[in-house]
Amino acid sequence: MLGDLTESQMEALLGSETVARLGCYGNGDVYVVPITFAYENGSVYGHTHDGLKVQMMRAHPRVCLEVDRIEDMAHWQSVIAWGIFEELKGEAAAHAIGLLVERFRPLLLSATALPQHALTALTRRRLDAHGHRAVIYRIVIDTMTGRYEHS
Amino acid sequence: MLGDLTESQMEALLGSETVARLGCYGNGDVYVVPITFAYENGSVYGHTHDGLKVQMMRAHPRVCLEVDRIEDMAHWQSVIAWGIFEELKGEAAAHAIGLLVERFRPLLLSATALPQHALTALTRRRLDAHGHRAVIYRIVIDTMTGRYEHS
Numbered sequence: 001m002l003g004d005l006t007e008s009q010m011e012a013l014l015g016s017e018t019v020a021r022l023g024c025y026g027n028g029d030v031y032v033v034p035i036t037f038a039y040e041n042g043s044v045y046g047h048t049h050d051g052l053k054v055q056m057m058r059a060h061p062r063v064c065l066e067v068d069r070i071e072d073m074a075h076w077q078s079v080i081a082w083g084i085f086e087e088l089k090g091e092a093a094a095h096a097i098g099l100l101v102e103r104f105r106p107l108l109l110s111a112t113a114l115p116q117h118a119l120t121a122l123t124r125r126r127l128d129a130h131g132h133r134a135v136i137y138r139i140v141i142d143t144m145t146g147r148y149e150h151s
Numbered sequence: 152m153l154g155d156l157t158e159s160q161m162e163a164l165l166g167s168e169t170v171a172r173l174g175c176y177g178n179g180d181v182y183v184v185p186i187t188f189a190y191e192n193g194s195v196y197g198h199t200h201d202g203l204k205v206q207m208m209r210a211h212p213r214v215c216l217e218v219d220r221i222e223d224m225a226h227w228q229s230v231i232a233w234g235i236f237e238e239l240k241g242e243a244a245a246h247a248i249g250l251l252v253e254r255f256r257p258l259l260l261s262a263t264a265l266p267q268h269a270l271t272a273l274t275r276r277r278l279d280a281h282g283h284r285a286v287i288y289r290i291v292i293d294t295m296t297g298r299y300e301h302s
Contacts, residue, residue: 018224021217023174023183030181032174032217034229066172066183073169073258078185107224 005146010079013146014039014067018107022139023064024085026056037065038096038103044083044139045096049132057085063139077148083141093136156297161230164297165190165218169258173290174215175236177207188216189247189254195234195290196247200283208236214290228299234292244287 005013023032033053037044044065048054057063061084068078088096156164173186184204188195195216199205208214212235219229239247 019221021172021174021183023172023181023215025176025181029213029233030174030176030215031231032172032183032215033231034217034219034221034227036224062180064174064181064183066185068185070170070185073187073255076185080182080184082180104224 001151002147002149005077005079005148009077009148010144010146011039013069013077013079014044014081017067017069018103019067020044021066022053023066024053024056025060025063031056036100036104038099040099042141044081044141045099046137046139047097047100048135048137050135051132054135054137057137058087061085065139065141075150077146079144079146081139081141081144083139083143086138086140088136088138092138096136096138152302153298153300156228156230156299158295160228160299161295161297162190164220164228164230165195165232168218168220169254170218171195172217173204174217175204175207176211176214182207187251187255189250191250193292195232195292196250197288197290198248198251199286199288201286202283205286205288208288209238212236216290216292226301228297230295230297232290232292232295234290234294237289237291239287239289243289247287247289 018036018038020035020037021032022035023030025031031053035046035048037046039045062082063085065081065083066078067081068076070076070078169187169189171186171188172183174181174183176182182204186197186199188197190196213233214236216232216234217229218232219227221227221229
């Protein structure tokens with residue numbers, strides 16, 4: 001059975017998944033890249049470093065996010081959302097870092113036994129290994145559709 | 152440890168995964184959608200019905216595919232590929248259907264106990280429930296990058 005997800009089912013999927021596929025556009029090409037994210041009140045928050053994806057989103061801030069949970073080919077849910085990319089500074093950035101640390105601490109701890117101070121340092125660090133500046137951002141969703149299939 | 156996948160590691164990921172996220176562009180917006188696919192000799196083969204995604208790819212045939220295998224946040228592989236969308240007809244379409252049936256028969260059988268004749272009928276059917284025409288296509292990859300992280 002195929003159908004549309006309700007608003008609250010879409011919110012639940014965004015609130016429970018941690019990986020989205022982000023689609024941006026620039027120089028005539030589409031770029032799709034997996035991102036980790038935290039969802040709150042209609043926005044997706046993320047952390048990255050200055051690079052191709054950020055350059056494309058600055059030039060063309062309307063982006064697409066796809067989030068899914070696929071058990072098998074007959075049991076899946078998928079949300080496709082469009083929204084506007086915004087870089088965050090100051091208190092807004094600190095709020096986003098707090099959300100991301102809360103969201104990923106349990107996952108990172110179980111994956112790598114990373115102590116909390118290391119995670120906080122990681123999330124707050126200003127430059128990556130190539131010297132690229134940290135970028136904290138949100139995508140303010142304006143349009144969203146959701147589909148599911150189950151037997 | 153972060154690193155680049157080799158050509159053969161990228162091929163292996165494309166050959167073993169069955170879900171890609173396809174990014175297309177049209178009317179000023181990016182659209183990212185999950186697709187099931189079969190990979191052979193530098194091309195990704197798929198089956199869909201006439202709709203938004205196909206209209207966008209006809210108008211703007213260069214698309215992006217993202218394929219990943221994510222165990223957890225510290226253990227993952229990801230390939231991002233760009234290529235040209237082509238609709239297939241006649242023998243080329245029959246070859247693609249054969250590939251897709253071979254690829255998905257074991258998965259569909261285990262998921263839904265669908266008999267083989269039903270799967271073949273499903274893959275060959277001309278119209279979906281909304282009367283949209285079936286579209287068999289391939290994306291001929293011209294550029295590909297791959298990254299991994301493991302501990």
